[in-house]
Amino acid sequence: MRHAGEVPGLKIPENIVCVDCGGRCHLQSYPDPDEGFMPGDIVAYRCEDCLDRWDVEIDEDFVDPGP
Numbered sequence: 001m002r003h004a005g006e007v008p009g010l011k012i013p014e015n016i017v018c019v020d021c022g023g024r025c026h027l028q029s030y031p032d033p034d035e036g037f038m039p040g041d042i043v044a045y046r047c048e049d050c051l052d053r054w055d056v057e058i059d060e061d062f063v064d065p066g067p
């Protein structure tokens with residue numbers, strides 16, 4: 001049973017640390033409304049400091065551990 005507003009699939013972090021400058025990168029991709037993020041999907045992040053774009057492939061290790 002699915003709750004309203006809950007997206008199935010993997011939950012991934014909205015921010016990651018930039019490999020180049022250590023700045024904060026923001027998630028640019030949005031999950032499929034039906035399937036959510038799935039392993040093997042490519043998501044894009046953009047760094048707020050150096051404006052580099054990072055494409056990250058989702059796998060089981062790349063999930064938000066949550067609070």
Ligand SMILES: [Zn+2]
Pocket residue numbers: 018019020021022023024047048049050051052
């Ligand atoms: Zn950066």
